[in-house]
Amino acid sequence: MTSEGLGSTTRRSSSVPELVERARKGDPRAVARLISLVEDASPLLREVMSALIKHTGDAYVIGLTGSPGVGKSTTTSALVRAYRRRGRRVGVLAVDPSSPFSGGALLGDRVRMQEHATDPEVFIRSMASRGHLGGLAWATPQALRVLDAAGCDVILVETVGVGQSEVEIASLADTTVVLLAPGMGDSIQAAKAGILEIGDVYAVNKADRDGADATARELNQMLALGERRGPGDWRPPIVKTVASRSEGIDELVEALEKHRAWLEERGQLAARRHRxxxxxxxxxxxxxxxxxxxxxxxxxxxxxxxxxxxxxxxxxxxxxxxxxxxxxx
Structure with missing residues (x-):
């Protein structure tokens, strides 16, 4: 279900407790309205957060980042499909560049991931970055809380795709996936500038192209050179995918689940959420x-x-x- 079609009647008449109750039951209009209140910095925002907070803490947040053109939206869609096969309710926050005229998202969920639009267990929302650096919208943390309270088991956050300034996602996600693609020299350059420090899992997408093995090798070498890990520390795996055909996506999900298990065993999940x-x-x-x-x-x-x-x-x-x-x- 997408966040489109929110009527003016809903905007006028629904109180915050009613909206929260409807959102917890999976009503897409109520979820969309609550996120709109967040994005608009509504005077009701404090009441919204107060009502939501007791219903949060269960969703697992996965961030997807990488340079433009690596296939973040396609990978996000493939991950939604994979998690739905596992019976998970999935939320997606796709942070898009802002229109210089309206301030709204330039892309929007109407042109992405349409195969999931009629699934009541999937909520997709495009958010405008509105000039916020770091590849995210300023309202993303509160929007995550809305989706968490709405019963999403997994929330995928897809960043703008601005390259080297996307490292902010690492402070927001439980697990961060960095995507690269062969034949894009700027991907590795972006990695050298700091993206290598934030990845928990790496995916070389479009792996059916020439140079995929070389990209994976170079990435592995760079990870090894920069390693400062002790015994038992997490070493980010590198997964090769062709997201457009869902190839390698099950392996990517497996890597994500292993990282989650490692975080929980080491107490790092609670520490990340505290930060x-x-x-x-x-x-x-x-x-x-x-x-x-x-x-x-x-x-x-x-x-x-x-x-x-x-x-x-x-x-x-x-x-x-x-x-x-x-x-x-």
């Missing part, structure tokens, strides 16, 4: 502070401090201290 919530709380707090600082641009306090710095009465750090004290005091 994720710490980051989320920090982001919310910093956003609130930035909004309060932004309000000062329309007032006199910031101008007065700037004038004193220019006059040599204050250094910028002392001025910033006074500004922070005025906001938090």
């Amino acid at each position: 994720r919530v710490c980051d989320e709380i920090e982001t919310i707090a910093v956003t609130a502070l930035r909004e309060r600082i932004g309000d000062l641009h329309g007032g006199q306090r910031l101008d007065e401090l700037a004038a004193r710095v220019l006059a040599g009465e204050l250094d910028p750090y002392a001025a910033a201290d006074e500004l922070v004290e005025g906001i938090t005091g």
